[in-house]
Amino acid sequence: MGRLKSLGSSLSRLDAPLTYLPNDDRAARRNPLRHLYGTARWRRLSWDVRLAAAFTCAMCGRIEGAKGQTAADHIEPHRGDPALFWARSNLQCLCKPCHDGVKQAEEARTR
Incomplete structure (x- = not known):
């Protein structure tokens, strides 16, 4: 535990505040349904879409x-x-x- 106590004083000397934390809610504001991509329901639906298209x-x-x-890609962006x-x-x-390339670039242009 001695190391954790010494870490606290190091953190207080940071020059700039941290601008991104993994649990930051900015990603959730951009895509409020992002958490659904990890669900069993999405994995099943995604698999069904890819299988029906024969990959x-x-x-x-x-x-x-x-x-x-x-x-499995949304044809029309769901926007929440x-x-x-x-x-x-x-x-x-x-x-x-x-x-990851063409489709994401198209969506970025329409935002």
Whole structure:
């Protein structure tokens, strides 16, 4: 416990206040439903979407067989609307490059 006591005095000498903490609520304000991505319900829905699409990207047509190389993507951004978040008809299968690059850039432009 001696180390923890000495850490307190080091923290008080920080030049600038910390601007980001892992539990910061800024991410939650941007996407209030973010916590739902970790639920069993989302994992099941995501799997069903990708399986129905035969792991084929709706944008580029790439077929991905490796685990984690596809994502269930919201066609219309849900922007915190639970009905739109869970709507199966609003989901598509995308490969990681299309989801993480092309689609995210499109959504950033429309914000």
